[in-house]
Amino acid sequence: xxxxxxxxxxxxxxxxxxxxxxxxxxxxxxxxxxxxxxxxxxxxxxxxxxxxxxxxxxxxxxxxxxxxxxxxxxxxxxxxxxxxxxxxxxxxxxxxxxxxxxxxxxxxxxxxxxxxxxxxxxxxxxxxxxxxxxxxxxxxxxxxxxxxxxxxxxxxxxxxxxxxxxxxxxxxxxxxxxxxxxxxxxxxxxxxxxxxxxxxxxxxxxxxxxxxxxxxxxxxxxxxxxxxxxxxxxxxxxxxxxxxxxxxxxxxxxxxxxxxxxxxxxxxxxxxxxxxxxxxxxxxxxxxxxxxxxxxxxxxxxxxxxxxxxxxxxxxxxxxxxxxxxxxxxxxxxxxxxxxxxxxxxxxxxxxxxxxxxxxxxxxxxxxxxxxxxxxxxxxxxxxxxxxxxxxxxxxxxxxxxxxxxxxxxxxxxxxxxxxxxxxxxxxxxxxxxxxxxxxxxxxxxxxxxxxxxxxxxxxxxxxxxxxxxxxxxxxxxxxxxxxxxxxxxxxxxxxxxxxxxxxxxxxxxxxxxxxxxxxxxxxxxxxxxx
Amino acid sequence: xxxxxxxxxxxxxxxxxxxxxxxxxxxxxxxxxxxxxxxxxxxxxxxxxxxxxxxxxxxxxxxxxxxxxxxxxxxxxxxxxxxxxxxxxxxxxxxxxxxxxxxxxxxxxxxxxxxxxxxxxxxxxxxxxxxxxxxxxxxxxxxxxxxxxxxxxxxxxxxxxxxxxxxxxxxxxxxxxxxxxxxxxxxxxxxxxxxxxxxxxxxxxxxxxxxxxxxxxxxxxxxxxxxxxxxxxxxxxxxxx
Numbered sequence: 096x097x098x099x100x101x102x103x104x105x106x107x108x109x110x111x112x113x114x115x116x117x118x119x120x121x122x123x124x125x126x127x128x129x130x131x132x133x134x135x136x137x138x139x140x141x142x143x144x145x146x147x148x149x150x151x152x153x154x155x156x157x158x159x160x161x162x163x164x165x166x167x168x169x170x171x172x173x174x175x176x177x178x179x180x181x182x183x184x185x186x187x188x189x190x191x192x193x194x195x196x197x198x199x200x201x202x203x204x205x206x207x208x209x210x211x212x213x214x215x216x217x218x219x220x221x222x223x224x225x226x227x228x229x230x231x232x233x234x235x236x237x238x239x240x241x242x243x244x245x246x247x248x249x250x251x252x253x254x255x256x257x258x259x260x261x262x263x264x265x266x267x268x269x270x271x272x273x274x275x276x277x278x279x280x281x282x283x284x285x286x287x288x289x290x291x292x293x294x295x296x297x298x299x300x301x302x303x304x305x306x307x308x309x310x311x312x313x314x315x316x317x318x319x320x321x322x323x324x325x326x327x328x329x330x331x332x333x334x335x336x337x338x339x340x341x342x343x344x345x346x347x348x349x350x351x352x353x354x355x356x357x358x359x360x361x362x363x364x365x366x367x368x369x370x371x372x373x374x375x376x377x378x379x380x381x382x383x384x385x386x387x388x389x390x391x392x393x394x395x396x397x398x399x400x401x402x403x404x405x406x407x408x409x410x411x412x413x414x415x416x417x418x419x420x421x422x423x424x425x426x427x428x429x430x431x432x433x434x435x436x437x438x439x440x441x442x443x444x445x446x447x448x449x450x451x452x453x454x455x456x457x458x459x460x461x462x463x464x465x466x467x468x469x470x471x472x473x474x475x476x477x478x479x480x481x482x483x484x485x486x487x488x489x490x491x492x493x494x495x496x497x498x499x500x501x502x503x504x505x506x507x508x509x510x511x512x513x514x515x516x517x518x519x520x521x522x523x524x525x526x527x528x529x530x531x532x533x534x535x536x537x538x539x540x541x542x543x544x545x546x547x548x549x550x551x552x553x554x555x556x557x558x559x560x561x562x563x564x565x566x567x568x569x570x571x572x573x574x575x576x577x578x579x580x581x582x583x584x585x586x587x588x589x590x591x592x593x594x595x596x597x598x599x600x601x602x603x604x605x606x607x608x609x610x611x612x613x614x615x616x617x618x619x620x621x622x623x624x625x626x
Numbered sequence: 627x628x629x630x631x632x633x634x635x636x637x638x639x640x641x642x643x644x645x646x647x648x649x650x651x652x653x654x655x656x657x658x659x660x661x662x663x664x665x666x667x668x669x670x671x672x673x674x675x676x677x678x679x680x681x682x683x684x685x686x687x688x689x690x691x692x693x694x695x696x697x698x699x700x701x702x703x704x705x706x707x708x709x710x711x712x713x714x715x716x717x718x719x720x721x722x723x724x725x726x727x728x729x730x731x732x733x734x735x736x737x738x739x740x741x742x743x744x745x746x747x748x749x750x751x752x753x754x755x756x757x758x759x760x761x762x763x764x765x766x767x768x769x770x771x772x773x774x775x776x777x778x779x780x781x782x783x784x785x786x787x788x789x790x791x792x793x794x795x796x797x798x799x800x801x802x803x804x805x806x807x808x809x810x811x812x813x814x815x816x817x818x819x820x821x822x823x824x825x826x827x828x829x830x831x832x833x834x835x836x837x838x839x840x841x842x843x844x845x846x847x848x849x850x851x852x853x854x855x856x857x858x859x860x861x862x863x864x865x866x867x
Contacts, residue, residue, distance in 0.1 A: 161786045165793075263812040328816035335819050336811045340804050347796040354792055355785075 118221055119201040122234075125225060126193040130235040134186060137523065141547070143188045143237030148546025150177045158563060166352060168362040170278040171246075172239035185550070188237035195241035196234035199248060200224045203455075206252055206462035212474040219481040220458065226485045228492040229405065229451050239279055243448040246276035247283070248455040251425075254290075254337075255463035258297055258421060266336055274341040280448060281363065282436055284345060287338050289428045289435070294337065296424070298330045399430060405450045405491045408477075408484045409457035415473055422460045429453055454484075521616045525581070526551035528614055528621065532579070539569050540581040544589040548581070548619070561594055570599060573624050574608050580622045587618045627828050628703035630818055633809035636698075644694050648746035649686035649739060651679035651724075656699040663690065673848050674727070676720025683728055683747060687738040702858050709854050714835035715842065716851040718755050722843050725752040758836035761829055768795065799826055 139147075149167050153160055167173045172191075179187025204217055224230045233240040253269035256262065276283050296309070302322065304312045316322045349359040403410060409426070416422040433449050529538060529552040542549060542560040549558075559569045559577060569576040583589040585597050600610070600622075609625040636653060643650045657678060667684050670677040685692055704710045728735050728747065736744045771779050771788075780788070806822040842849060 159785075161789050165789065263808070266811075267808050325816070328819075332807075332811055332816035332819040336807055339807065340800075343800045343804070344797070347793075347800060350796060351789070351793060355789055 114217070115201055115204040118204060118217070119197045122200050122221070122224055123193060123197040126196065126231070126234040127190075129231065130186075130189050130193060133235055134189060139185075139550070140236040140238050142239060144547045144550040146173055146176045146188050146237070147185060147550035148542070148548075149173065151549050151552075152542055152560065153177065155558060155560070155563075158560065162355065166355070166362050169239045169242070169280060170348075171275055172242040172279055175242070176237070189235060192237050192241040193234045195245050196224070196230060199241065199245045202245070202248060202252075203458050203462075206459070212477075215474050215478065216461070219477055222481055223408075223454070223485065227488045229447060229454075229488055232447070232492070233451070240448055240451075242279035243276065243283070244451055244455060246272050246279055247448070247452050248459060250276055251452075251456050252459040252463055255421070255425070255459055258293075259463055261301060266333070270337050270340045273337070274344050277341045277345060278348075281345075282440070282449075284341065285435060285439070286428070286432055287342070289431050290337075291334065293421075293424055293428065294333050295330060298326060298333060302326060302329070399434065401491065402430075402433060402450050402453055404487045406453045406484060407487060408480050409453040411476065411480050412457040412460060416460060416464070419460075419464055422464060425456060425460065426453075429456060521618060522547045523551055524616065525614065525619055525621065529581075536578040537576060538579045538581060539566075539573060539577040539595070541593045541595040544583060544593045545581060545619075566594075570595070574626055578624055578626075579613075580610065580624065582620055582622070584615065584618050584620050589618060627821060627824065628705075629813075629815060630806045630810055630822055630825070631828075632701070633813050633815070634806050637809050637812055638805060641694055643746070643750070644692065646746075647691075647742075648750070649743050650682045650692045650694075651676070651721075651751060652682040652692065654678050655701050658695075671727075674720060674723050675716050675848070675850055676724060679720060679751065680724045680727065683724065683739070683751070686743060687735075702855060704853065704857070706854070706857050709857065711831070711835050711838065712851040713853040714832060715838040716853070718758065718832070718836045719839035719843050719847075719851075721751055722755050722839060723847065725755070755836055755839065758829070758832045759840065762833045764795075765830075 149163055152158055152163050164174075164177070175195075176188040176191050179191060184190075200220070204220055207213065207216065230244075233244055250269050250272040253265045253272060257265035257269060273283075273286075299309060299312050299316065302312065302316065302325065304315055304322070316326045348362070352361040353359040355361075413422065413426050429452055432452075436449060525548045529548060532538065534557075537557045537559060539559045540548070545560075559565050563569075565576060573580060580595070580600075582595045582597065582600065583593050590596050610622040611625055612620060613623045614621040640650055640653065654676075663685075667681060667688060667690075671680050674680045682692060704713055725747075729752070732744070735747070739747065767779060783791070803822050803825050806825055807819050810816075810818045810822070842851075
């Protein structure tokens with residue numbers, strides 16, 4: 096009898112596993128199909144092009160590859176995508192992000208213990224992954240979003256599991272995933288500040304003191320020498336095991352930046368290593384967006400409201416788990432995190448991954464804590480709110496102000512319309528021009544800002560960039576070293592981030608070098624050096 | 627430091643080797659054998675001063691699996707400096723002997739233990755004495771580079787070597803310190819966590835033992851450096867008196 100029961104249990108588990116695996120494979124194929132269509136329309140996100148551009152620079156022999164490979168940030172997604180991009184496989188970063196998002200789905204669904212209404216829950220999660228623009232964007236954009244989501248989920252799940260069971264394995268693994276998360280999106284490092292109070296509460300709660308009330312326990316701890324020492328040791332130990340690894344690795348990374356470039360903040364401040372400096376919003380841009388997308392603009396500044404609109408389901412989880420103190424606390428921490436980020440980085444909008452963490456935390460709470468009492472009413476409400484969440488997600492993406500997100504949404508919407516949608520990427524014209532250059536021609540360009548063109552080109556011609564030893568010589572005497580010069584257009588946003596601009600051309604002209612303009616658009620100008 | 631090291635070795639390192647089906651250098655104090663198999667393996671090598679580690683490799687070569695029991699054997703921590711150096715120099719010399727014995731014919735060893743076992747043997751037995759011997763030299767080079775503008779060092783090593791070495795130095799040290807922290811955390815010895823940061827200093831002591839071991843390997847290879855036991859009890863009694 097027992098063995099029969101065991102067998103049926105194991106069959107159930109195997110069946111469940113196969114269901115989740117099937118879901119992940121289905122999701123992978125679905126994302127792949129959409130991504131191929133969107134890719135064929137020539138839509139590539141800026142971050143995807145950034146990764147491709149940097150990876151293409153790894154193939155130029157005279158460049159400092161250690162600097163490109165070691166300091167390009169976000170590190171983890173770049174390393175994961177660079178291997179595919181090395182083979183000039185332009186679809187590579189997208190393929191990696193599709194795989195990453197499918198793994199996220201698999202991890203989320205396999206972590207859920209068998210429970211009442213499991214299949215309803217499973218299909219709700221599947222629907223979210225299939226239709227919510229946040230997850231579709233994460234999968235098909237080739238950005239680092241998938242890495243942030245995957246590592247955040249694994250971190251929060253293991254942390255919650257540890258807080259529930261006190262198993263050492265979970266805290267160690269949580270720390271490992273947190274390190275990967277920080278190297279996928281550095282802003283998550285601030286989470287440490289907000290998690291410290293939770294660790295404090297957990298330490299108090301887990302000390303064996305025969306008192307029910309938290310404050311009574313605290314009074315006893317602070318008034319008993321042995322308990323006070325034990326408490327301090329445990330608190331310190333927990334904080335060290337959880338946070339020493341990510342903090343230590345970040346310190347080491349900054350030290351390496353300091354040693355190699357002379358600035359510990361190089362990976363964040365320098366546009367060669369990071370898209371962030373170029374994509375920061377300045378005042379002019381903000382007022383421009385304010386006029387263009389009034390609803391989206393204001394929405395982006397009320398982070399909590401934006402969160403509630405894009406992801407209402409986690410708040411439903413919060414409501415049904417209101418008796419579990421830990422879940423209320425965790426949501427409190429996340430709300431503090433997004434509000435803190437919107438104040439700390441007031442020059443830019445809170446990134447989409449900080450909204451997605453609410454949805455992921457809701458699922459992690461279901462899996463790790465799992466004490467929710469599901470009634471029939473709640474399970475039906477879950478379905479309704481999932482549908483609502485998908486609709487509000489689409490609305491917020493459509494009314495959003497981030498150009499990349501809008502491009503993807505427009506392309507996805509166009510899949511359902513007969514006219515279709517064709518991306519007009521002006522940089523592509525330049526990329527094609529560079530691709531046609533013969534192998535003996537040399538191009539001078541600044542790779543800090545020209546990464547989009549490098550990413551799209553299939554050129555065999557030689558390129559001298561800022562990272563080349565010959566860059567300064569080529570700038571001062573282009574006649575001797577190069578045939579073409581690529582600079583940002585006068586007055587374009589990119590001009591101030593580029594070492595090569597119209598001001599540097601003035602010094603070239605002063606040396607009586609004849610330049611003739613061969614190609615230009617609103618962002619770029621290509622000159623031919625007449626020899 | 628002794629507890630940190632033992633927690634790391636017996637709770638993480640050896641189970642890890644077992645999990646990956648790699649040769650396990652047997653831990654001295656509590657091994658259990660089937661007598662017949664022990665005879666078949668050729669028993670302990672009386673000339674090797676870490677005969678247990680040597681036996682672990684021979685067992686692996688013969689195709690036997692060494693399994694770990696989920697149990698703890700308590701051992702007295704060696705708390706006297708010179709006594710500790712003696713004990714460690716014996717262990718490190720034993721590793722050197724084991725390595726030299728089995729690497730007399732590397733091809734034969736590959737045939738016996740396979741490529742995986744061969745690399746594991748080189749990394750976990752052979753590399754340990756080498757690391758301890760190289761450690762003070764590399765630390766000195768780093769200090770010269772850091773404080774005395776080591777122009778000659780920069781000339782010898784190209785920038786990429788320096789960068790990768792720095793990465794290894796920082797990240798490698800940090801990871802080992804961190805694993806030590808996790809190991810004592812698992813044992814709930816919370817008070818010892820902070821001491822894990824002293825590991826780089828502890829490794830310098832290992833280096834002293836390694837140099838002594840190297841000297842002995844050349845001049846007195848089969849000498850058994852005795853460890854005095856019961857020092858903790860003596861200290862405890864003196865304290866109570």
